[in-house]
Amino acid sequence: MIEIRIHGRGGQGAVIASQVLADAVFQEGRYVQAFPAFGVERRGAPVMAFTRIDDVPIRIHTQIYTPDHIMVLDPTLLDVVDVTAGLKDGAWILINSTRPPHTFTFPDRYRVATVDANAIAVKYRLGPRNAPIVNTAILGAFARLTGIVSLETLCEAVRSAVPIHPEENVAAVREAYQQVAEEGR
Amino acid sequence: MKKVVTGNYAVSWGARLARAQVIAAYPITPQTSIIEKLATFCADGEMEARFIKVESEHSAMAACIGASAAGARAFTATSGQGLLLMHEVVHWAAGARLPIVMGVVNRAIGPGWNIWTDQNDTLSQRDTGWLQFYCETNQEVLDTTIQAVKIAETVFLPAMVVLDAFLLSHTSEPVDIPDQAEVDAFLPPYRPELKLDLDDPRAFGALVLPSDYMEMRYKIQKAMERAVGVAEAVDHEWGERFGRSWGLVERYRLDDAEIALVTSGTVTGTSRVVVDELRDKGLKIGLLKVRMFRPFPHEKVRQALAGIEKVAVIDRNISFGDSGVFAQEVRAALYRADKRPPVFDFVTGLGGRDIVPATIREIVDYTVAHDAPVEEFTWIGVKK
Amino acid sequence: MKKQTEARVITFTSEAEMPMMPASMASTLYNKTGSWRYMRPLYVNKTPPCNAACPAGEDIVMYLQLTAQGRYAEAWETIVRENPFPGVCGRVCPHPCESECNREHLGGAIAIHCQERFLADYAAAHDLGLPMPDVPQRGEHVAVVGAGPAGLSCAYHLRRMGYQVTVFDAGDKPGGMMRLIPEYRLPKEVLEREIAAIVATGVEVKTGVRLGVDVSLDDLKDYAAVFLAVGQSRSRRLGVPGEEATGVLPGIDFLARVARGQRVGLGEKVAVIGGGNTAMDAARTARRLGADVTIFYRRSRAEMPAIDEEVNEALDEGVRIEFLRAPVAVLTENGHVRGLRLTEMELGAPDESGRRRPLPVAGSEYEVACDTVIPALGQVADLSFLDAEVKSERGRIITDEKAATTRPPIFAGGDVATGFGTVTAAVGSGKRAALAIDCFLRGVERTFPDLAQNVQAAPRPHDAAVVRFEDLNTAYFEEEPRPRQEQRPAAERVTTFEEVNLGYGEDAALAEAQRCFSCGTCNECDNCLIFCPDVAVLRGPSDDEPFVFNYDYCKGCGICVSECPRHAISFEEEVKFAET
Structure with a gap:
C-alpha cells in the first residue's frame, strides 16, 4: 500500500489533486482511496489531502499518519507545518518551488525534488496570477518522480476531471513532468 | 460504469438510479454534497425529480411525507443535528407507513459542536419505526440506497441508509455504478395501497382511538419483522443481477473463531485488516458485521455468534447511563441462545476520533486478557 | 369519478380489517355536531355608509364591486337603475358618500365620484342605452x-x-x-x-x-x-340701495346667459356676493371671461356652503375671496355700477342654521370699485x-x-x-x-323613510344597519392611498371652458374600485369558506347566494363572523328550546 499526503493551502486544489491521482491510478487497475483532512477549511489556511493506493481492495478506513510520499503545493508552508511528520524513510518530498532541491535541508533519509509549478500554472493561465492553481502541474512532476502512474493515464484523468481549460491543464502536467528537478539527477 | 466517487455522491447516484421523484432536503455538513449533486442532476435534467428547497430538516421530511402520501417516491438526506430537528416527523413517516428513503451521514451530536462521525444521531432514531442500514464502503452505500427503496416500498416503512462522516461521505473510492435499465428492471415504480387522491378523498394521519391504535402499532411491528426476510430476498436478487450482495449481517472468518468482533460502518473494514493480521499470528478471531440494525436480525446474530467463546462489540456511540447501543442489542439477541458467550463492549471513536488498527488491537488484547467483562463496557482511547 | 365516502361508524374487530395506513375509511358526517350550536351565523348584507349617504340612493358598493371585476357595463347599469344622471352627478355631486366612506381611516375615502364619472363616460363611449325592465305598460x-x-x-x-x-x-x-x-x-x-x-x-x-x-x-x-x-x-335679492342699477346681474341669470352663449359685458372688475356653489360658478365663469374677480362673503371659510374643492379651484384660478364682508350699498354713476360699499362683519351667536350669525362691525364701512356686481345669495x-x-x-x-x-x-x-x-x-x-x-x-301601502334619507328603486336584500369602521376586520386591509385625479393646470383653465377635472382612466378606476372595503356586502373573498373549522360553509347555488351554511355541522363558533372582513355575516342566538 502506498499512502500519499498533499500539503497545500485552501484554494490551491490539494483535494482535487488527491482525487485526480486516485482516479488515474484506478484507471490503471489498482485500488484507491482519496480524501481530504477531515474538518473545516478556509481559503489560504494550511490543508491536507490524501491518496491511498494498493493492488488489492482497500478495506482500511482511517486517516493517513505515515505517508510514503508528500507533495507541498506552497513552499511557505514549510515554515508553518511539519510536512515530514510521520513520513517514511525513502519518501519523496516534492515541493512547488523555484529553488533547486539541494537548497532545502531535509534529513538524508528523504529524497527531495522541486518544480516551479507556479510558473507553469501562470504560463497556462490556470487560476489568477496572484493565486495560480498548481495542482495539476505538481501531479505531472509526481508521476515522473514516483512512476506511480503513467503520464498518459494521468493526462487523461486530468482531462476528464477538470471542468475548464482541460487542455491547458494537461499541458501543465506534461511540462512539469519534463521540468521536475531531482536531487542527484 | 466504474467511477471513483465519494460516499455522498454514491448516495446521490443511488437516489438517481432509484428514480426518486421528489427530493426535499436542507443542507448540513457533512451531508451537503449529497443534495448538491442531486440538485445538479435535477437542474441538468438527468433526473426527472422535483427538487423542493425547504427551510429546515423538519420541513424537508414534512415535504417528503406529503410527496410520499401522494404516491411519489420521495428521498432526502441529512445528518446529526438535522436528523434530530427532524425527529417528530421521522416518527410520522413511519406511523403513516410512507416508504421514504433517507441518506444519513453519521455525525456526532453537539455540544461540543462536532461535525465528525459517530452513531448517536441515527441510533437516537432507533425506535421510530425506520429501517436502518449501516454501510462499510461507498459501493455498499450506492447498492443499499437502491435496495432500501425496494425493501421500504415492499413493507411500507421508511428506511435510513447510514454512512460515516468523512470516512465515507468525503472519501473517494471506486464504485461500480449500474446501468439505469438494469436498476429499472430491479426496481419497479412505487405502488401505494392508499394515497392522496382527489377522486377518493380520505383523511390521512387523523385521530386513531385507543380501540384501534395498538393494532396500528402491531402492524408496524409485523412489517418490521417481515422486513428481515424481504431485505434478505432483495439483497439476494441484487446479488443475482449485479454480482454483489451484502447480507443483513456478514460473517468474516468466523467459522472456527473463538473471539468475534461485532462491528458496523467503516470500523468493519479496518477491523478486517486487524483480523487478518491476528489470524496470521494464530489468533482464532473473526468478525460479525451488522449491516441491518432495524429491524435487528436477532436470529442471524444468534446463529453467527453460537459457539463463539468471547464477543467484543465495538460501539461508536454511547447510551448514557448504560453502554454502547450495539452491545445492548447483541446481548439481547444472545439472551435466547442456548449457550451465551460473554459480551465485551467497547465504546470508542466518538466525535470522529480515528479508530485505527492499534485501537482494535487494544480491544482484542483486552478481550483476550479477560475471561468475562468486569464492567458494563470499556472505554477505549479516553485520555485519562 | 369521485367516490362518496360512507358516513358511518366502522368498528374494527381485528387488525386484519384495518387499513395499513392511518387513513380514514369512512366519513364522520353521521355525527351532526351542529346540534351543539347556541349561536347561528347568517349571511346578511348590511348597508354600506356610502349607500346610506347617497341622496340618489345609488348602490355604490355593488357598482364598485362590478368595476373591480372589470364589469363596467353592468356597473353602469347598477347606477342607472337608481339614477339616470351618473355623468352629471359624477362631476357635480358634492359626494356625501365619500365623507362617510370607511376607507377614510386607511388611506383616504374611495374617490366614488370619479368611479361614477368613469362608468358614465364608459357608457357614453360604448353608446349604452338605458335598459328598461320588461314590465307591462300601464294606462295611467x-x-x-x-x-x-x-x-x-x-x-x-x-x-x-x-x-x-x-x-x-x-x-x-x-x-x-x-x-x-x-x-x-x-x-x-x-x-x-x-x-x-x-x-x-x-x-x-x-x-x-x-x-x-x-x-x-x-x-x-x-x-x-x-x-x-x-x-x-328666482335669485334672492341683495336688499341694499343701488340694486336696480345696470351692472347688477344675479348669478343664475349670468350663468344662464353664458350657458346660452350670449355675450355678457362684465367690465374689468367683478364683485361676486355669496359663498355657495352659484357664487363659485359665477366667479370662475367671470374669470374665464377675463375679469378680475373678488368674492365677498359675510361669514368665514368654515361656514361656506360651497363644495371645498370648488373653493380651492376658484382660488387656484386667481379668484380672490374676502371673508366677513357684506355689501351695504351698490355705488352707481349714471345708473351704472361703479363700486360697492361694504361693511366688515364679525360672527355672533349661532342662528337657526347652526352657523354663527354674522353681524356688522360698526364704523368699518369702506368702498371698492367694480364694474359688475353678481349677487349669488341663493334662490327661492x-x-x-x-x-x-x-x-x-x-x-x-x-x-x-x-x-x-x-x-x-x-x-x-x-x-x-x-x-x-x-x-x-x-x-x-x-x-x-x-x-x-x-x-x-x-293603491299599495308602503312606508317610506323620512325625507332626509334616500330611497332605492331596486334594492338588494340588505339589513338597514349601516356598517361602521369598527365593524370591519381591518386586519385584511392595507393602508392604501387614494389616487389623485388629473386636473387641467390653473393657468390653462382660466383661458378656456374645457373641463377642469379629467377623471380616472381605466387602470386607476379599476385599482380604486379594488381598494373598496365592500362594507357589509359579500364579495366572495372566501374567508368564511377557508376559515370554517367544520367545513360547514359551502358554495351556494347562485351568484345571489354565493355561500350557504350547512347547519348540520356549523357549531356556531363565530370564526366566520369575526373573519369576515366586511361584516356581511350576522350572528344570532339560536332558538334552541321550545317555549313551555
Whole structure:
C-alpha cells in the first residue's frame, strides 16, 4: 500500500489533486482511496489531502499518519507545518518551488525534488496570477518522480476531471513532468 | 460504469438510479454534497425529480411525507443535528407507513459542536419505526440506497441508509455504478395501497382511538419483522443481477473463531485488516458485521455468534447511563441462545476520533486478557 | 369519478380489517355536531355608509364591486337603475358618500365620484342605452312639471314602471338648473346625452310651458297624478340701495346667459356676493371671461356652503375671496355700477342654521370699485301658480315622506319642496315621488323613510344597519392611498371652458374600485369558506347566494363572523328550546 499526503493551502486544489491521482491510478487497475483532512477549511489556511493506493481492495478506513510520499503545493508552508511528520524513510518530498532541491535541508533519509509549478500554472493561465492553481502541474512532476502512474493515464484523468481549460491543464502536467528537478539527477 | 466517487455522491447516484421523484432536503455538513449533486442532476435534467428547497430538516421530511402520501417516491438526506430537528416527523413517516428513503451521514451530536462521525444521531432514531442500514464502503452505500427503496416500498416503512462522516461521505473510492435499465428492471415504480387522491378523498394521519391504535402499532411491528426476510430476498436478487450482495449481517472468518468482533460502518473494514493480521499470528478471531440494525436480525446474530467463546462489540456511540447501543442489542439477541458467550463492549471513536488498527488491537488484547467483562463496557482511547 | 365516502361508524374487530395506513375509511358526517350550536351565523348584507349617504340612493358598493371585476357595463347599469344622471352627478355631486366612506381611516375615502364619472363616460363611449325592465305598460298618465333633475328622474322611474309621462318645462330645453352648471364642470354633451337617454325611454317633454302662465294646476287634473318639480328659479335679492342699477346681474341669470352663449359685458372688475356653489360658478365663469374677480362673503371659510374643492379651484384660478364682508350699498354713476360699499362683519351667536350669525362691525364701512356686481345669495321658488289647497311654508311646498302635497294626487319634489339644492338630492326626490305615485295609483301601502334619507328603486336584500369602521376586520386591509385625479393646470383653465377635472382612466378606476372595503356586502373573498373549522360553509347555488351554511355541522363558533372582513355575516342566538 502506498499512502500519499498533499500539503497545500485552501484554494490551491490539494483535494482535487488527491482525487485526480486516485482516479488515474484506478484507471490503471489498482485500488484507491482519496480524501481530504477531515474538518473545516478556509481559503489560504494550511490543508491536507490524501491518496491511498494498493493492488488489492482497500478495506482500511482511517486517516493517513505515515505517508510514503508528500507533495507541498506552497513552499511557505514549510515554515508553518511539519510536512515530514510521520513520513517514511525513502519518501519523496516534492515541493512547488523555484529553488533547486539541494537548497532545502531535509534529513538524508528523504529524497527531495522541486518544480516551479507556479510558473507553469501562470504560463497556462490556470487560476489568477496572484493565486495560480498548481495542482495539476505538481501531479505531472509526481508521476515522473514516483512512476506511480503513467503520464498518459494521468493526462487523461486530468482531462476528464477538470471542468475548464482541460487542455491547458494537461499541458501543465506534461511540462512539469519534463521540468521536475531531482536531487542527484 | 466504474467511477471513483465519494460516499455522498454514491448516495446521490443511488437516489438517481432509484428514480426518486421528489427530493426535499436542507443542507448540513457533512451531508451537503449529497443534495448538491442531486440538485445538479435535477437542474441538468438527468433526473426527472422535483427538487423542493425547504427551510429546515423538519420541513424537508414534512415535504417528503406529503410527496410520499401522494404516491411519489420521495428521498432526502441529512445528518446529526438535522436528523434530530427532524425527529417528530421521522416518527410520522413511519406511523403513516410512507416508504421514504433517507441518506444519513453519521455525525456526532453537539455540544461540543462536532461535525465528525459517530452513531448517536441515527441510533437516537432507533425506535421510530425506520429501517436502518449501516454501510462499510461507498459501493455498499450506492447498492443499499437502491435496495432500501425496494425493501421500504415492499413493507411500507421508511428506511435510513447510514454512512460515516468523512470516512465515507468525503472519501473517494471506486464504485461500480449500474446501468439505469438494469436498476429499472430491479426496481419497479412505487405502488401505494392508499394515497392522496382527489377522486377518493380520505383523511390521512387523523385521530386513531385507543380501540384501534395498538393494532396500528402491531402492524408496524409485523412489517418490521417481515422486513428481515424481504431485505434478505432483495439483497439476494441484487446479488443475482449485479454480482454483489451484502447480507443483513456478514460473517468474516468466523467459522472456527473463538473471539468475534461485532462491528458496523467503516470500523468493519479496518477491523478486517486487524483480523487478518491476528489470524496470521494464530489468533482464532473473526468478525460479525451488522449491516441491518432495524429491524435487528436477532436470529442471524444468534446463529453467527453460537459457539463463539468471547464477543467484543465495538460501539461508536454511547447510551448514557448504560453502554454502547450495539452491545445492548447483541446481548439481547444472545439472551435466547442456548449457550451465551460473554459480551465485551467497547465504546470508542466518538466525535470522529480515528479508530485505527492499534485501537482494535487494544480491544482484542483486552478481550483476550479477560475471561468475562468486569464492567458494563470499556472505554477505549479516553485520555485519562 | 369521485367516490362518496360512507358516513358511518366502522368498528374494527381485528387488525386484519384495518387499513395499513392511518387513513380514514369512512366519513364522520353521521355525527351532526351542529346540534351543539347556541349561536347561528347568517349571511346578511348590511348597508354600506356610502349607500346610506347617497341622496340618489345609488348602490355604490355593488357598482364598485362590478368595476373591480372589470364589469363596467353592468356597473353602469347598477347606477342607472337608481339614477339616470351618473355623468352629471359624477362631476357635480358634492359626494356625501365619500365623507362617510370607511376607507377614510386607511388611506383616504374611495374617490366614488370619479368611479361614477368613469362608468358614465364608459357608457357614453360604448353608446349604452338605458335598459328598461320588461314590465307591462300601464294606462295611467302622469304629468311632471319641471324638466330639472327631480322632474326627469321622476319621469324616468315612472317610465320604468310602465306609466305614460308628460313633462312640462318653462324653458326652451329640458334640464333645469343643470343647464346653468358651467361647461368646465359639466360639458354640455354629457348633460344632453343623459337627458336624451331619458327622453328615449318614451317620456314626452313639452318645453316653453310655464305653470301658472301657459297652464294652470286645474288644467292638469285629467292626469292620474301630477308631480311638481319646478325648482327654485328666482335669485334672492341683495336688499341694499343701488340694486336696480345696470351692472347688477344675479348669478343664475349670468350663468344662464353664458350657458346660452350670449355675450355678457362684465367690465374689468367683478364683485361676486355669496359663498355657495352659484357664487363659485359665477366667479370662475367671470374669470374665464377675463375679469378680475373678488368674492365677498359675510361669514368665514368654515361656514361656506360651497363644495371645498370648488373653493380651492376658484382660488387656484386667481379668484380672490374676502371673508366677513357684506355689501351695504351698490355705488352707481349714471345708473351704472361703479363700486360697492361694504361693511366688515364679525360672527355672533349661532342662528337657526347652526352657523354663527354674522353681524356688522360698526364704523368699518369702506368702498371698492367694480364694474359688475353678481349677487349669488341663493334662490327661492316662484310659487305664484299654487292654489289654496296646495299648502306651502317658507317658500317650499309642504310634502310628506311620500312626496304627497296637501292636495292629492298632486306630489312635489326637488328644490321646490326640499330645498336641498343639489342635483343628486333632486334625482333622489324625483325617484321617491315616482315610487310613491306608483303606490298611490296601485293603491299599495308602503312606508317610506323620512325625507332626509334616500330611497332605492331596486334594492338588494340588505339589513338597514349601516356598517361602521369598527365593524370591519381591518386586519385584511392595507393602508392604501387614494389616487389623485388629473386636473387641467390653473393657468390653462382660466383661458378656456374645457373641463377642469379629467377623471380616472381605466387602470386607476379599476385599482380604486379594488381598494373598496365592500362594507357589509359579500364579495366572495372566501374567508368564511377557508376559515370554517367544520367545513360547514359551502358554495351556494347562485351568484345571489354565493355561500350557504350547512347547519348540520356549523357549531356556531363565530370564526366566520369575526373573519369576515366586511361584516356581511350576522350572528344570532339560536332558538334552541321550545317555549313551555
